[in-house]
Amino acid sequence: MTTNWTLTIDCADPAVVARFWCTALGYTEADPPTGWDTWEDWLTALNVPEDEWNDGASISDPDGILPSISFLKVPEPRTVKNRLHLDLQAAGGRAEPQHLREQRIRSKAETLLTAGATLIREVPMENSTTLDHLWMQDPEGNDFCVV
Structure with missing residues (x-):
């Protein structure tokens, strides 16, 4: 249950x-x-x-x-990296063409940046320069990813 x-x-x-x-x-x-x-x-x-x-x-x-x-x-600010975060699954999955996945990730990220997010880092696929996901933070510094 x-x-x-x-x-x-x-x-x-x-x-x-x-x-x-x-x-x-x-x-x-x-x-x-x-x-x-x-x-x-x-x-x-x-x-x-x-x-x-x-x-x-x-x-x-x-x-x-x-x-x-x-x-x-809460009175205390965030002081360390989150151990739990949300992954916003905007790309449609790895079966989608890479150019389409990247376009969807960047489009979602642009909306979130306008809403107050911060881009921390672009994360490439392992052993590649191809974008896998974006590591971002909400307006108070809580981590999340756009994948």
């Missing part, structure tokens, strides 16, 4: 990082809990002080298939 799960990303500004990942993944802001029209209504009903409203954010797959992702405000 499987266990339901979500992914949580620690960050300094959940709203900013959530918006970036909506762009990266095609996700949308998660709906408020059942019975509430807005997150603000829910937070107000729970007496959460307004200065804590950006302590978290949540995004979800609009088709309801893939896991949701939460963003949690």
Whole structure:
């Protein structure tokens, strides 16, 4: 039997990082809990002080298939390379012609750079100069790859 799960990303500004990942993944802001029209209504009903409203954010797959992702405000900055990261599979797989794979990777990367990502390094295929993937970081320095 499987266990339901979500992914949580620690960050300094959940709203900013959530918006970036909506762009990266095609996700949308998660709906408020059942019975509430807005997150603000829910937070107000729970007496959460307004200065804590950006302590978290949540995004979800609009088709309801893939896991949701939460963003949690933490006081400490990221200090080391992530041991876990997302690979955004934009290229279509290794069976695709290399020129098409590279075009798709670079196109996705350009969208993400505009949304606040940073390109860390172009990574070639082993023993080659042909592009395999791009190592990037989100607006707060969390690693991910475009493959």
